[in-house]
Amino acid sequence: MPVSIADVARHAGVSPSTVSYVLSGKRSISEDTRRRVLESVRVLGYRPHAGARALASSRSNVIALVVPLRSDVHVPVAMRFAVSVVTRARAHDHDVLLLTQAEGADGLRRVAGSSMVDAIVVMDVEIDDARIPVLRELGLPAVLIGVPADTAGLACVDLDFQEAGRLCARHLADLGHRRLAFVGEPPAVYERRTGFAERTLAGFREAARERGAEVPAVLPCEPTRTAAEQAARRLLRDHPGVTGLVVQNESAAEPLVAALTAAGRTVPGDLSVVAIGADDVAEGTAPPLSSVGLPAEELAERAVELAVRGLGGDAPAGVTLLPPTLVDRSSTAPAPRRASA
Amino acid sequence: MPVSIADVARHAGVSPSTVSYVLSGKRSISEDTRRRVLESVRVLGYRPHAGARALASSRSNVIALVVPLRSDVHVPVAMRFAVSVVTRARAHDHDVLLLTQAEGADGLRRVAGSSMVDAIVVMDVEIDDARIPVLRELGLPAVLIGVPADTAGLACVDLDFQEAGRLCARHLADLGHRRLAFVGEPPAVYERRTGFAERTLAGFREAARERGAEVPAVLPCEPTRTAAEQAARRLLRDHPGVTGLVVQNESAAEPLVAALTAAGRTVPGDLSVVAIGADDVAEGTAPPLSSVGLPAEELAERAVELAVRGLGGDAPAGVTLLPPTLVDRSSTAPAPRRASA
DNA sequence: CGGCGTCATCGAAGCGATTCGACTCCCTGG
DNA sequence: CCAGGGAGTCGAATCGCTTCGATGACGCCG
Known part of the structure; x- marks a missing residue:
């Protein structure tokens, strides 16, 4: 046979x-x-025979992909990413071995040490990730999705979240909004220092300052409907002057807007809202939200590209930040005219 | 080195x-x-060296997992399942090669033919799935999640959706509800004959009939908020006599209940609602819904178990249906007393 | 016409494990 | 005292492929 x-x-x-x-x-x-x-x-x-081939050529044509367990990135995004990695890998004649976060550094050592894979893609890296030194010494091409503190010798791909934060702030500021609020990820994400969240916030604050807008409120938010509703209430109660809002939290976006609407505020009449994250979330609200999308497919493509190129000898270590773009849907409008400052 | x-x-x-x-x-x-x-x-x-080992022993210790692309199962469930498969496979000292639906039958031939994997787990099989004859002739243990029409020579694992449908109908009927409605998956799912959907409905109808309850309304529903709201409106308008509702559509459950509430109906005061699907969805609504959960982890465990056992020589072909259980949360109550029939 | 570079092909040596006898002890029972 | 047998170990074949060096044929140039 x-x-x-x-x-x-x-x-x-x-x-x-x-x-x-x-x-x-x-x-x-x-x-x-x-x-x-x-x-x-x-x-x-x-x-x-794949094994024989791997043995003789010391190439397995397999890429390891490490997926988060309970992810900071919302699950559908992670899934899209994973699927895209497989698709792109296939286009380069590679297969994908699936690992979970739970395998940790030992798992990486295992698959690399036994020559099962010849490159590794890691999703959801933290700023100070225990796996990073391991990746560095493994001697395989490694590509991180996300940007840790020390990127020496590693290839990283990510959306330029700082710029995304800036885009949102500028967009609102340029529409005349002077008081902006930010509804973010759960506190745990910031504590764990997952990078993208704080970088977004930094860019947002920076651009707001540049444009002379205030940021009186930054509210982390759990990914539940009730938390989002609570954030909305708190916002309206404690910061009535806010007219521009940025939401970086896929699970909170829709309920947040719904709560604002239910409280009698119109979007974008009274409040302009910009989302950061998966496009389908932004498209699924009423009204659809202007947003900075998360290009999962493109990130995956870049990641695989870098991994494969790494095999080719040249190790393109360094950080690739994809430029964010803000898609204008109907959730932002010029600031309402009020007693001006 | x-x-x-x-x-x-x-x-x-x-x-x-x-x-x-x-x-x-x-x-x-x-x-x-x-x-x-x-x-x-x-x-x-x-x-x-994994390759050398595979060559010498003709065992790769890798299991292929085929994940759906755009899935009928809601994405977080698919992800949980995939992660669990990896975890369970590791427990049996196996790794997991990730394939997408897009690879189709050829992909299966490829990974099997090149001895990359020594068992295959396929998610989201349709009743008349093109990959099934291929799986059968591959000569590897194959485990399907879902039950196709012809299961000869294959191992299948699934939740007993028919029984799940029955449980829901009985639960409502036993609370005195005489008119029941069913909000289901999108029409495409039924057309594609993904099995679980129609089996649920069959069980539901059967048990309703047994208990002497009517089923005046069965509404397929797209997985969007607005579709769910529309389904709610249609239900209230066209079938005012319905007091018991079953929802099998993870994306629709919350908005449906919200819409009913917004329309002035109380749950479970006016309408009792039971959900079928991921537990976290049912828990995340207000009120939390009584539901028949989808045991992704357990399905994954069974699947891997069967795959690994298949390697051991005995091919436990046959259908394993996990018994569903209905968790009573607070969304069902005795039927409101009205003019009785 | 001899030497040389190319092209096309072959043979054989690995790659790094597993596995099947075969062999050596040593113990036990007759 | 010797045959028989089990425990422990070794050597060599084998798995299926890649790749290096060698070889033969051919055409071309001086």
Whole structure:
């Protein structure tokens, strides 16, 4: 049942090495031989044995992907990302071995040490991630989604969240909003220092300051409906002067807007709202929210690209930040005219 | 850098085969030798080369997992499932190769043919799934999540959705509800014949009939907020007599209940609602919904168990249906007393 | 016409494990 | 005292592929 390269060789009347060269293209082969061999491959249904290939070539053509367990990124985004990694990897003739966060540094050592994979992509890295020194000494191309504190020797890909924060602040400020609020991720995310959250906030604050807008309220928010509603109430009660709002929390966006509406505020009439995160969330609210999308597919593509290129010898260590773009839907408008300052 | 079994053998003063036997436990080894070898393994940091092992033993210790692309199952459930499969596989000393639906039957042939994996788990199978004949002829243990029409020679695991439907109908009927409605998955799911949806409905109808309850309304529902709200309105308008409602649609559950409440109906005062699906969805509504949960972790565990056992020689083909349980939260109550029939 | 570079192919040596005899002790029973 | 047997170990074959060096044929140039 299992047909080997020797079978193909026999069938085509050539030597095994010739078959190998036909398949890999690493040496020139006459057109005639090539055709005969490929025909034999087809007829016999030959598939190279992955293990043997890995053994002989010290390349497994497999990329490890480490996915978060309980993620700071909202689950559908993580899933989109994972699926895209598989798709992109396939386009480069690689497969994907799935690991969970729970495997930790040992898991990385294991799959790398046993030559199961020849590159590693890690999602959801924290600023001070225990796996980073390990990745560095593994000697495989490693690509991180997210940007840790020390990126030396590692390739990182991420959305430029700082710029995303700036974009949001500027967008609102340029519409005349002078008091802005930010509803963010749960406190745990900030405590764990997952990077993207604080970088967004930093960019947001920076651009607000630049434009002379105040930021009287920054509210972390658990990813539940009631937490979002509570945040909305608190916002309206404690900061009635706020007219521009940024939400970076996929689970909170819709309920937050709903709560504001229910409280008699119109969006964008009374309050302009910008979201940061998965596009489908922003599109699914009423009204749809202007937002800075999270390009999961593109991140995955870059990550795989870097990983594969890393195999090619050149190790493109360094940080790749994708430029964010703000899609204007109908949730932002010029600030309402009121007693001006 | 790469330390091989020969290095370990030399270091421990034994032959390579002895090292192998120590590690695999397939022959008796003196306690003394065992200790020396293990110590050498530790000191040298030896990791068996996965490819070499696979080549020699014709076992890769890898399980393929095929995940849906755009899934009928809601994404967080799929993710939980995938993560659990990895976890359980690790517990059996296996790794997981991630494939997407997009790879189709050819992808299965590829990974099986090249001996990359030695078992396959497929999520989200349809009743008449093109991959099924392929799985059957592959000669590897295959486990399906979901139950196709022809299960001959295959192992299938699923929640007993028919029984879940029955449970819901009985629960409501036993509380005195005589008119029941069912809000289900999007029409596409039924058209694609994904099995679980229609089986649930069948069980629901069957038990309702048994208990003498009517089912005047069955509404498929897109997974959007507005679709759910629309379903709620239609229900109240066209079927005012309905007092018991079953929702099998994770995305619709919360907005549906919210819409009912907004329309002045109380849950469970006016309307009792039971959900089928992920527990966290049911817990996250106001009020929390009584529900039949989808035991993703347990399904994954069974699936991996079956796959691994399949490797052991015995092929436990057959259908394993997990018994559903209805968790009573606070969304169901005795039917309101009205003009009785 | 001899030497040389190319092209196409082959043979054989690994790659790093597993596994199947075979061999050596040593113990036990007859 | 010797045959028999189990425990412990080794050597060598094997798995299926890649890749390096060698070889033969051919055409070209001086």
